[in-house]
Amino acid sequence: MQQALQGIVAILVAVGTCLAYYALSNWVLDRVVFPARGSNAGRNIARAGLVRPWLFLFPALAVLGLYLAWPVVETLRLSLTTRLPGGGSAFVGLDNYARMAAEPKFREALRNNMLWLVVVPALSTAFGLLAAQLTDRIRWGNIAKSLIFMPMAISFVGAAVIWKLVYDARPIEQPQIGILNAIYLALGGAEPQTWLTIPLWNNFLLMAVLIWIQTGFAMVILSAALRGIPEETIEAAIIDGAGPFQIFFLIKVPQISSTILVVWTTITVVVLKVFDIVFAMTNGQWETQVLANYMYDKLFRTGDWGVGSAAAMVIMLLVTPILVWNVLSARRERR
């Protein structure tokens, strides 16, 4: 009860402060600093017009700067320093990075992240494309879309529980309650497998969870793009005698290639940050470590801020090409 009250108060205070800030700052600007009257009313209106955008922008910029921009710089600094006992820090150059690179767990995380980076965007996009193409052509397509899209709303942790049940293993003499082992035994497998402890393969089983979540996203975007393809190009291809697969791969896919790229990069960013799934399902055991979980481990379990920040910078470095590409294409589009 008390915390509900706290929440409501927080909303009211925040919204009230915002409105008061905007209203008051505008009022001060128009009445006090640059009043639109007297001898230089015209000039004052122009000056107020110059300042006003920054009044509108200030809170958002402050939040963005403090919560996203500054931490990048600060993390970079932390990754180059070490904490001294009793407070303070000392510059150590690339020492943290060197120590991190020497750790087998880090190399394992890097290798796994590379696997994730290739497999998850590729399969999510492929399944999304397939789902979009299939569901666009049937009457119950909207229901089908909803159901494939649904995992989007489920938390990574919830998904981890869902899939842990799929992968569950019981001793051979008991009934299997994990559907994967039930199928495996029905197909002639000898022993139930504890799937999540089989190195290398378990990575793919964790990836399946994220693919399951992201396919709906890919499907929604790609389905919209497919519907935007001009009919004439398809009709022309049919007249020329193209088969359905030729139409799909030679006519449709090239026309939506830019959208495919967008979907691919968006999922790539999600993959780079993947944390909850690994944290909840294996916590990096059995060679399933990934960078984000490795970093969390270093920061909050080992308390090694230097190496943890270095790992964060590696994630940042991997995101940077996408960041640059996004910025460039956003600017190009406006021109």
Next chain:
Amino acid sequence: MGGVVGSRSGPTWAVHISAALLVLLWLLPTVGLLVSSFRTADQIAGSGWWQAALPTEQNLILRTDGSAAQAQHGGTYVIGGNLFAAGTQADISAWGTSVRDIAAYRPGETAKLRRGGTLTVQSNGDYRMESAAPFTAKRGQRVFVTAEVPPEFTLDNYRHVLLDPANSEGMARAFFNTLTVSIPATVIPILVAAFAAYALAWMEFPGRALLIAAVVGLLVVPLQLALIPLLSLHNAIGIGKGYIGVWLAHTGFGMPLAIYLLRNYMAGLPRETIESAKVDGATDFQVFLRIVLPLSFPAIASFAIFQFLWTWNDLLVALVFLIDATGETTVMTKQIVELMGTRGGNWEILATSAFVSITVPLVVFFALQRYLVRGLLAGSVK
């Protein structure tokens, strides 16, 4: 030729079947968990959830009544009754009294007990223990049965997880904590972002293009980088770990998407509407509040859904900025991860807890899907 893809003819059965298979594949894992959350622990262990509608063959360990229930008939001492709880309809196919041979006897057969006396078990669970000497064991005889138990669905798991005040692993408190995190964390960024989005869409000033580019760039900055610097900052200014910290963090992390979505939408509003209002003497502040903000409702709804789902489902931000050593402020995702560690085998608890946390996002998702889709289409940088 009625092709699978791309031809002009109507969809063929192949399309229907492939689509159905795909949907099934995507739906089954969730259905499995949902079904499991309505089964008892014994039933979950007794058969896969896909057989939940069939009677399950379960190996159960049951107990006869103890010595207190014995009666004397002539020279023999007798304990009689039914092994199952009242109302359970089960069909025993084999039973035994030793863990080494749990299927030693058929129903109706009589076993010699190690401690003296005999035991007869019928297929419906009725049993009769007889002995010439009085029974002394206070706890009854263990009986291992292999029984067909009819399917049974129960709300007990939900009652236990949500309503049992004695259950310290319950989800009730975590549920309200999650709500306390996500609603302010959804509402607060909207207003802040809306003003900025208006400035970026409809006000002319030097550096505007640069700022828009910066927002696009910040969209993909991993929040991992912010953990340590911001936690140190929160500690330094006295917020520490708690709701205020987590609200602020979510506001910051959601801000780029909020500004981006709202700006794109506002920039597409009809220029005439806004300019005629300005000609009529409305200030930017009035134009924003009276015209742009109401017209931007669809974009605000899209962002609100994203942010709500994200804050409700979040684990990392809560772990770092909210949950302190006392665990008073734990959220559902954290609670579930803990349960996975301590109760990894108790699927009835795990499945139910997970579903409690999944339900709210699913309701939001199905009710407001069209805003979500619109937001996705607008939000992916083309």
